[in-house]
Amino acid sequence: MKLLPATQERPTAELEFGSGVERALAAGNHLFNSGNSDRYATEVLQGVNLVAATVARTTRPFTGATPAELAELVAAVDLEQTLEDTTAALAELETLYLRDAVYFHDTKYAAHLNCPVVIPALVGEAVLSAVNSSMDTWDQSAGATMIERRLIDWTADRLGLGPDSDGVFTSGGTQSNLQALLMARNHAVARLRRDPANAGLRLPALLERLRVFTSGASHFSIRKSASMLGLGYDAVVDVGCDENRRMDPALLAVELARCNAAGLVPMVVVATAGTTDFGTIDPLRDVAALSRAHGTWFHVDAAYGGGLIVSGRHRHLIDGIGLADSVTIDYHKTFFQPVSSSAILVRERANLGHVTYYADYLNPESAAQAKVPNQVDKSIQTTRRFDALKLWLTLRTMGADGVGALFDEAIDLAAGVGRDLAADPDFELAAGPELSTLVFRYRPAGTSESDADRLNPLIRSTVFASGEAVVAGTKVDGRHYLKFTLLNAETTLGDVRQIVELLRCTGAALNTRGVAA
Numbered sequence: 001m002k003l004l005p006a007t008q009e010r011p012t013a014e015l016e017f018g019s020g021v022e023r024a025l026a027a028g029n030h031l032f033n034s035g036n037s038d039r040y041a042t043e044v045l046q047g048v049n050l051v052a053a054t055v056a057r058t059t060r061p062f063t064g065a066t067p068a069e070l071a072e073l074v075a076a077v078d079l080e081q082t083l084e085d086t087t088a089a090l091a092e093l094e095t096l097y098l099r100d101a102v103y104f105h106d107t108k109y110a111a112h113l114n115c116p117v118v119i120p121a122l123v124g125e126a127v128l129s130a131v132n133s134s135m136d137t138w139d140q141s142a143g144a145t146m147i148e149r150r151l152i153d154w155t156a157d158r159l160g161l162g163p164d165s166d167g168v169f170t171s172g173g174t175q176s177n178l179q180a181l182l183m184a185r186n187h188a189v190a191r192l193r194r195d196p197a198n199a200g201l202r203l204p205a206l207l208e209r210l211r212v213f214t215s216g217a218s219h220f221s222i223r224k225s226a227s228m229l230g231l232g233y234d235a236v237v238d239v240g241c242d243e244n245r246r247m248d249p250a251l252l253a254v255e256l257a258r259c260n261a262a263g264l265v266p267m268v269v270v271a272t273a274g275t276t277d278f279g280t281i282d283p284l285r286d287v288a289a290l291s292r293a294h295g296t297w298f299h300v301d302a303a304y305g306g307g308l309i310v311s312g313r314h315r316h317l318i319d320g321i322g323l324a325d326s327v328t329i330d331y332h333k334t335f336f337q338p339v340s341s342s343a344i345l346v347r348e349r350a351n352l353g354h355v356t357y358y359a360d361y362l363n364p365e366s367a368a369q370a371k372v373p374n375q376v377d378k379s380i381q382t383t384r385r386f387d388a389l390k391l392w393l394t395l396r397t398m399g400a401d402g403v404g405a406l407f408d409e410a411i412d413l414a415a416g417v418g419r420d421l422a423a424d425p426d427f428e429l430a431a432g433p434e435l436s437t438l439v440f441r442y443r444p445a446g447t448s449e450s451d452a453d454r455l456n457p458l459i460r461s462t463v464f465a466s467g468e469a470v471v472a473g474t475k476v477d478g479r480h481y482l483k484f485t486l487l488n489a490e491t492t493l494g495d496v497r498q499i500v501e502l503l504r505c506t507g508a509a510l511n512t513r514g515v516a517a
Contacts, residue, residue, distance in 0.1 A: 032130065043086045044126065050090050054098045061106035063099065064467035070100060102470060107488060107495040111472040113276065113304060115487040118336045118406075120397040124390035125338050135169070135384040136376035137363055145373050148388035151395075155329060156345050158309035158400075160322025166349030168379045169342065169388050173303030174221040176328035176344040177270075179355060179380050181225040183326060183346070184268035184297035185210065186354035191295075192265065204230065211259050212236045214270035215247040215282065219301055222270050231267075245278045245431055247271060249286040256294050268297040273318050274305030277474050277483065279414075279435030281305055284320035300324040303342070305435060307334025310404035314411055317434070325351070331391050334407045334487070341387040352378035409489035410436040416493045417484065417500075426504055430476050436486040439476060442507040449479065456480045459507045469499045 032040050073096055083089050103109065105116040134140040135148060148169055156165035170176045185207070192198050192206050207230050214222050216238040223236050237259070240251040252269065259266050269291045271282040284300065291298035300321055302308075306329030308318045321327060324347065331341040346352055356377050358365040363374040376382055394403060414433040421429045421440050430439040442459055443452040457480050460473045472483040482503065484496070 040130070044130075046086060046090055048126075050094060050098065054094070055103070055105065058103055058106065060467050061104075061109040061470045062102050062464065062467040064465050065100040066465075070096075105488070105490075107491040108469040108499060109488070110484045110486055110491070110496065110499060111470045113333050113485055113487070115333055115336045116490070117338045118394055118398065118403075120393040121337045121390035124393040128386040128389045131386070133386045135386055135388075136379070136382050137374045138372050141375070141386065144386045144389070145375055147392050148375065148386070149373070151388050151391055152343060152345065154395075155309070155343060159324075159327055159329075159345060161324070161327070161345060161347045162322070164348050164350075165345060166352055166378065167343050167345035168352070168375060169384065170344055170379070171340045171381065171384075172332070172342045173219065173301065173328050173330045174224070175381065176303070176330075176342050177219065177221045177299075177301055178225040178228065179344045180299045180326040180328060181212065181222070181229055181268060181270075182380065183351050183354040184299060185229050185231070187297055187351065188265060188267040207231055209263070209265045210235060210267040211264050212268050212270065213239055213252060213255060213259075213266060213296075215239050215241050215272065215275075217241055217245055217247075217275040217278065217280065218270060218272045219276055219303070222301070235267075244434075245275065245280045247282040247287060249283055249290060252287065252290055256290060256296070260294070266294050266296040268299055270299045270301060271324075272305075273300050273302035273308075273321060274435050276304065277437065277439055277476075278431050279304065279433060279437040280431075281317050281434060284318065285323065288320055288323035297325045298323065299326045299328070301328045303328050303330040304333055306330060307404070307407045310335070310400040311408055311411075312401060312404050313408050331387075335391060335394070335403055336406055336487075337387075337390050337394065340385070341390055349378075355380050406489040407436075407487075410486050410491075413491060413493060413496070414438055414484070414486050417486070417496045420493075420497065420500065424500070426507075427500070430481055438484045438486075439474060439481050440483075441479070441481045442503055444507075444511075447511075453480045455507060455510060456482055458510055459503055462506050462510065463502060469502055471499065471503070 029036070077092070077096070083092065104114040133142075133144045135144060138145055152167045152169070153165075156167060159165075170179065188210055189203065189206050192209075198206065210231055212222065212226050212231065212235055214236060223233050226236050227233050237255050239255055240248050242248045256266055256269075269287060271284055271287045273281045273284065288298050302318065302321060305318055306327070308315050326347070327345045329343050329345065331337040331343070332339045335341070358368065358377075362382075363376050367374055368377060375384070411433075414436040418429060418433045418438055421427045421438065422432070426442060426444040427440050428443050430441075441452055441456045447455070457473055460471055460482055463469050463471060472485060474481055474483050484499075486496070
């Protein structure tokens with residue numbers, strides 16, 4: 001290589017390369033390592049203190065900021081111009097995000113399946129983010145793999161899935177349901193391929209015959225998964241519900257028989273343990289019996305109701321869940337964990353092989369033969385966070401009974417609110433609560449169905465814009481309703497009564513102005 005004389009100017013390209021190196025060296029000062037652990041502790045603590053101070057002074061779940069207002073603030077940031085330090089960046093973040101965030105810990109938040117989170121889990125979040133283990137292979141995770149596996153065994157035992165059960169953590173209920181249906185699909189296809197009549201048929205031809213059975217109240221991810229797996233939305237058979245909005249086993253039996261008579265193949269029956277709107281739990285034992293009778297995979301979506309495995313008073317509501325072939329459970333709902341934290345559990349660990357793929361550069365088959373515990377062997381996700389740590393620290397600090405008590409409080413609160421709404425002449429309760437959700441609408445005497453349909457979405461949006469409370473909305477039999485989802489053990493009946501009064505006053509004001517007409 002020819003060296004330039006010391007006095008000769010370097011070419012422009014070389015100057016640019018040199019400045020790039022300088023920038024990289026400067027950026028490298030931000031990489032967390034043994035040399036700057038003190039700085040790490042100091043700056044992370046700044047963020048923690050900012051969040052703590054913000055939460056301490058927050059008096060309502062939302063400020064009422066509009067999408068346009070926040071979009072303008074964020075768009076005004078010049079991402080090509082860096083700030084001087086973390087302190088400045090956090091100050092900016094307070095304006096862009098923290099000030100107007102929706103705070104689930106607030107007792108006037110009663111909208112979606114978002115839980116307030118427990119402090120031990122937040123400690124776990126800080127630890128796992130810093131170490132940054134990746135849960136796909138043993139050589140990226142070590143002890144983290146063993147903690148995750150132990151928690152899977154613990155969950156499967158609580159569910160009653162039996163000694164051959166297994167599972168893996170996922171990003172959420174949608175991914176868990178997708179993996180469950182993928183395993184059910186491949187299980188059904190494997191059976192079809194044993195029939196000589198299907199010899200030589202490619203997968204698309206076999207998929208045309210498969211059908212998924214679930215109630216109309218089940219989570220949308222069941223239909224979405226069917227589409228993503230090549231079955232199409234129309235492969236999902238909506239099974240009718242009884243008067244309590246639970247899947248009707250008699251109607252399921254009819255649909256399964258109709259499927260067989262048409263030469264189609266029941267691929268999976270999906271029961272729900274805690275529907276999103278009503279919190280209802282399908283009759284799991286009856287559905288399991290019908291699934292077994294037809295040789296069909298039985299999946300239970302317990303993303304919401306799965307927390308009952310640690311309940312001290314309501315565990316009986318999911319009696320029969322241990323009969324499932326697979327179960328979805330979301331720890332970031334009724335175990336009070338930060339997102340994301342979910343799992344898919346199976347009765348027979350061999351069925352996880354339906355999602356196994358060996359890559360020589362990551363998890364070669366030889367590693368499996370040597371019993372190297374690579375979690376990617378049973379996951380549809382490759383890189384995964386060590387989300388299990390949050391649950392581990394929660395259980396080690398609070399115990400299962402402590403977590404279950406929080407959910408029990410929410411269930412009991414919903415029962416009390418349900419009694420209030422049922423006795424209130426200005427409101428209609430769509431169904432009594434089973435877990436911690438209530439679907440209802442404002443409809444005082446003399447209000448028509450069409451006026452109620454116009455009025456209730458306006459009540460919800462008006463209250464949200466005020467920032468005083470956050471409630472959800474849904475449709476029941478085509479009609480607009482409001483919805484409470486109660487997951488905060490600190491929320492009292494008095495808190496919810498204040499929300500109800502806010503809804504009533506808002507509805508009356510809108511009626512007076514003729515907004516609903």
